[in-house]
Amino acid sequence: MNIFSLEGKNAVITGGGSGIGLGIAKTFIEAGAKVLIIGRNEEKLREAKLSLGDNCSYKSFDVTNLDAIPDFVTETKSNLGNVDILINCAGTHLKKYAVDTTDSEFLQVLNVHLLSVFALTREFSKVMIKRQKGSIILISSMTAIMGMKQVVAYSTAKTAILGLMRSMVAELAVDNVRINAIAPGWIDTPMLHKATDNDLPRKTKILNRIPSGKFGMPEDIGYAALYLVADASKYVNGVFLPVDGGAAGGF
Template sequence: MDKFSLKGKRAVITGGGSGLGFGIAKAYIEAGATVIIVGKNLQKLINAKEELGESCEYIQFDVTNLSKIPELVNNIEVKIGPTDILVNCAGTHLKKNALDTTDADFLEILNVHLLSVFALTREFAKRMAERKKGCVILISSMSAVMGMKQVVAYSTGKTAIVGMMRSMVAELAIDNVRINTIAPGWIDTPMLHKAIDQDEPRKQKILNRIPNNTFGTPEDIGYAALYLASDASKYVNGVFLPVDGGAAEAF
């Protein structure tokens, strides 16, 4: 079981203050890692730090501030230490019909779910490649697998990072930098509740699509991310892993 240990590893998790990012941070700390959670909501970061304990540090930062990402990465590497694992988990949501989605709406979502993900991955991967080791985990979505209404911008971003992953895997595998993608299904998080709490028909339609007939938990994503970050998956590279209670297959 030592292959699943992250003892001595340092992980940066964007969006780690709540939801899926928090679930991943918790799993990593349980496995022995030191975790740096990054997010723009200071109170969420403080609350997460209190719960996660001494193995957690936090940095307040808006990942859509693309021009400042190289400085962020450099500060983490210099002040905290070399990063072994990057998890791109920061997220936001927009529920809007495609024909009502403005260019500004579309770009706002892509900034969070695609442009910042590329910039962070690029900057951390430069250093990982120099050290000849590193792991990047991207968070996609079931909306990259199945067509869903009212999420055109979100779906576009979550689909595009899969193509980004494949291209970067082809370049970075030689430097022992692995990049994999998790596609969560419908997970019991604040973002999910924001999307469905006022839409009972949509909630029931979603549950009917899930063979397990229940929403997942952040822990389900956390342990999948733990496997992909550990030495147990050292020969796993470029994988698109649904964690969805069978929803993708049922679709």
């Protein structure tokens, strides 16, 4: 159906070199978009571009370099053309109990998952406002729904994302710029393996929480994101969408 097509649209995906970001990039390209993937690891980005084909380009950029973001957005618009879609998917992981988490570690996680998201969303929304058109996706987390051990900085950032979304929706909707958030469940990515491969009790607890008893795939988030940026969802704005196999409602 054409209403789900992304033909003629350009998307910027941070954290697009692996995991969920790569899954979203693959889905968008299949739907007809041209995609720019962003990350710090140039080798990983190059490998992703080779797998994604000619409709993918990449740029090595550290999203925590907040001062450089305005120039990055200007350069991206110059090279890519109009930016129709922004996906904020860059991420990092810190597995530590709250009492052992230092202030600098806490801030480092917030820089990646919250401060950079605000800066990128702010700067790209300026471009979208001029065109009176655009769609932005924020990646939240199951930790914004339920309390989990050893992720205090991550869960704080991912919960704050929702306040950021709601406030910016209230300001940008009049300019036809939509912002929605996805809360991925436990998705089979390198970040998940880093958190669970050496922690069997944690992995078992997670799987027992998911009604289907299995992890999701990056493309599952990609298809949800596709709906939220396509014309099919043109009246959907400010939504918080768990894509979790039923985990949030599981017992």
